[in-house]
Amino acid sequence: MSKTAKLIFEGKTYELPVIEGTRDEKALDVSSLRSATGLITFDPGYVSTGSCKSSITFLDGEKGILLYRGIPIETLAEKSHFIETAYLLIYGHLPNRKEMDYFSYHVTRHSMLHESIKNFYDGFPSNPHPMAVCSAVVGALGTFYQDQLNVLDEREIEISIHRLMAKLPTIAAYSYKKSIGQALPYPDNSLSYTANFLKMMFSNPCEEYQVDPTVAKILNILLILHADHEQNCSTSAVRLVGSSRCNLYASVSAGIYALWGPLHGGANQAVIEMLQKIIEDGGGVKKFIDKAKDPNDPFRLVGFGHRVYKNFDPRSKIIKNMAHEILGELNVKESLSKIVKSNIDDELEKLNIEESLFDVALELEEIALKDDYFIERKLYPNVDFYSGIIYQALGIPVNMFPVMFAMGRLPGWIAQWKESQADEDFKIGRPRQIYTGNASAEYIPMEERK
């Protein structure tokens, strides 16, 4: 028998159905609450609100579990590659050989941008934040494919998926190239997804460039770790925009903007800036921990805390181990010198900075994890705490970190958008509010206003 919960309001009893997921989470179905009782629910930040049913990603923040379509993130990071994981998220199952080849072929073949799109890059100021550029260009893609934007047409959705997956690395790399005044290269479709991106980022027409396979492999894992995270801020933005039956490009463009903020995907950039500030300040890590604990100081330890994880984020465990490997065993001096051949001294200098950033990060983590303030509030290092250090070791510029997150999150946004469009409960998203303004007010002519 299905469970119900009772609500007693103004002497009347109402029964509300309880719905259950496949991993025992339970939700009170309040969809008929307003029509039955006149009440709405009030939950700023959606702390206790489920916005949809979804079969894509499961996460248990108390136990530190993250599954894509039922498969643990640790397994995918070890055995899968990003394009396979993207297929899994978007289409719901691991692809067989034929499906994998078909998907890979199209995600590769659509990598070039329409030549007119390059003109957009000339219109931005000289050093725009690449997240703004990426969001603008992704949104504008819709103008190039206006006859293929029907959100109810499976084939048109499929083409949009291929185009977005294929073009985002090109769009992202161009935003960097433009900011440093270099020519916009064409993609190289003979390379893997990550190798192609690295080549577009770091090659120039004057020198031969070989992609370091270790760097491409690390990037592949990072993208897998970021590929989906159920109903986070940017994914909810994608779903909400899509709920007006708005096309995939516009919905993903909104997701990129939502991801940009320092409380979400912009945190990886903010972590590096914070670690640099701690080093420059010279006052030691404890000073910043004390600032973060001070209720009168707005400062927060970026890279700590998560709305859902009240335990170690499984992704940060994987990333932390990778950071140890990259900055230690793998001899980063050697791999860095392969990334940018032109100025080894600069790279070695950067390496020293990275090593000290990593040391400061470790010290910060150690002190915070023993501190009652962080223990009581269950504040653990999140995925952004270490990812920035790795991106920097790979030679990715700091303002590109959120873009790396966006490239990783793209299949998740697509999967969630696609699922929402086909949802039998599909409705335009439209929350309600509790109005707290003037109950009524008069219009006062200008001459009589104080």
Ligand code: CMC
């Ligand atoms: N440093 C210091 N105190 C913190 C921090 C922090 N990083 N995070 C939360 N707290 C405190 C907060 O002040 C509050 O204390 P009190 O109960 O005394 O008022 C308590 O912990 C609960 O915080 P909250 O703001 O109610 O928690 P939330 O679930 O609304 O916010 C968060 C989650 C991620 C926005 C927040 O932890 C934060 O601002 N972290 C720093 C930014 C960051 O690292 N963001 C990346 C998130 S993970 C990747 C992603 O989702 O994109």
